[in-house]
Amino acid sequence: MNMNNRKALFEEITEAHKALKIPVELSNVVQHAIAKGRNEQMNTNTKNKQAVSNEKGFNFKSVTARTALAFAAALIIFTAGVNLSPTFANQFSQIPILGELVKVLTFTDGKASGGKITDGTNVSGISISESEGVEQLTLNFEQGGVSQNLAGAYEIKYQEKPYTMSFKVSGARMLSAMDDFENIKKSPSVKDIYRIITLDDSMVRFMIVFNGPIRYEIKEMKSPSSLVLSILPGQDSEAAESKKIVLKTSSIPQGEGLAMVEETLMTDYPDARVLRADINSENYYVEIGQYATESEASAAKAALKTLESNNGLTLSTEQIK
C-alpha cells in the first residue's frame, strides 16, 4: 500500500468518523447527566453527601442496569403488541428511548392518563426526532431544575378534525417547553402547538395540532421521566367520519375569559376543546362539540343561550371539512 493510498484511507475514515450518526437521545442523556451531577455537587457542597446519597437514587451502574431492564420490558411489551398489530409494533420497535419504561399508554375514546401527583413540576422541554419514518416527540419533566424521576400526573386526549392532542399536567406551575414550540412546528406532522390558558395555577396545558390523522403510541418513562409520543400517518376513525357539523364559539384572545367559557362547558361537553382561529392568529375559540346532523348541532346551540348572553360570545355551527 503506497503513501497516497494510505492518505486517502485516513481521509476517508476521518470523513466516516465525522459523519457518524449522532443518536437523537444524546441531548437527553447529557442533560440528565448534568442535572444529576449538579444535584450530587450540591449535596457535596452541603457536606451531607452520605445522607443524601441514600435518597438521591442515582447510581450510574444501577441506572445502566435499569435501562437494560427497561429495554427488556419494552421488548416484551412490543412482542405482545406484535400479536395485535404487527405493522404498528414493527415500525415503532427500533426506536431506543432513554430511561425505564413505566407503561405504554392505553387510550380509551382517545383519552389516557398516568404519572404521579406532584407540586411544582416544570414541563421543561419538548423535543422532536425522527427515526425510520416514525416521528417522536419527547416531553420532559423537572422539579427545581432537576429531572423528575417520575412523570407528573397527566391526561392526554386525541381528537379529530382538526387532529389534536391535548396535554394536561397537574401539579405543574411552569411550561418551559414553550421555548421549544417553534422548533416543534418544524415537524412535518405538526401544524401548530400552543399553550392553553387554565384557571388552575397548578396545572399546565398545551395542544398539538397535527396536519392530518395520525396513529400514535405514547410511552411513559421514568429515571428520567418523560412521555414519548411516536407518530405515524393514520386515517379517520369511523366516529369522526360520522360527524358533519361543529358547534363553536366566536374567537377571542387567549386569557381568563376563554378559560372561563371552557370551564363552564367542561362538565356537559367533555369534548370541548380550545382551537386557534387561524395558524397565525392570536384568537382562539372553543369547539363545543361535533354532531352528525345540523339539527343536533342547532339543538345544542339553543341549549347554550345563556352562555352566549353571559359571556358576550356568539355560537355558530359549521360544516366539518
Place this chain on the structure above:
Amino acid sequence: MRPFWKKKIEAPSAVETALIGIIETHQAQLYRIAFSYVRSEQDALEVVQEAVYKAIVSQNQIKDISILKTWLIRIVINCAIDMSKKNSKWTALDETALTKQHDEGAASSEEKLDLQEALEKLEEPEKSLIQLRFFEDLPLNEIAVIMQLPLSTVKSQLYRSLKRLKVELEGVDEYE
C-alpha cells in the same frame, strides 16, 4: 428528609456555567470519541453520560477554565477505555460507515478494513493520539494537555504510532 428535587437549587458557578456550555456545544464530538472506543451506540451514550456526570461533580478540581474542553475529553477517553476494557472490544470506527461508500479511485473497502485492523492493534496512548490528531483534528498542544504528556512526547509517540501503523499495513501487504 426532603427528596432531592425539593432542595434549594444553587446558582451555577462560573466554572459550572462554562463547563455546561462546553458539554452542550461539544456533545456530538464527545459521543464520536466515545463511540470510536466502544463501538456501540448504547455504550457510547453510557460513556458520555458517565463522563458528563463525573465532570460536573469534579468541577472543583478545575482551576483554569481554558482547559475545560481538553479536561472533558480526557474524562470521556478514560471512561471509554474503562468501558472498552470491560467489554473487551475496541474498534476505531463504525464498520458500516467505513464500508458503505466506495467510489472508484478511492481506497477499497478491504484496504479500509486493513487500516481499521491496524488501528485496533495499536496500544494506548497511541490509539488515542491517532484518534485525537487525525479524526478529531485537534492541535498537538491540546492533545498534550488531554493526554497529560509533554508536547515533545506527543510528537514522538505520534510519529511512532504512524510508523507502527505503516509496519502493520506493510505486514498485510507482505502477507498478501
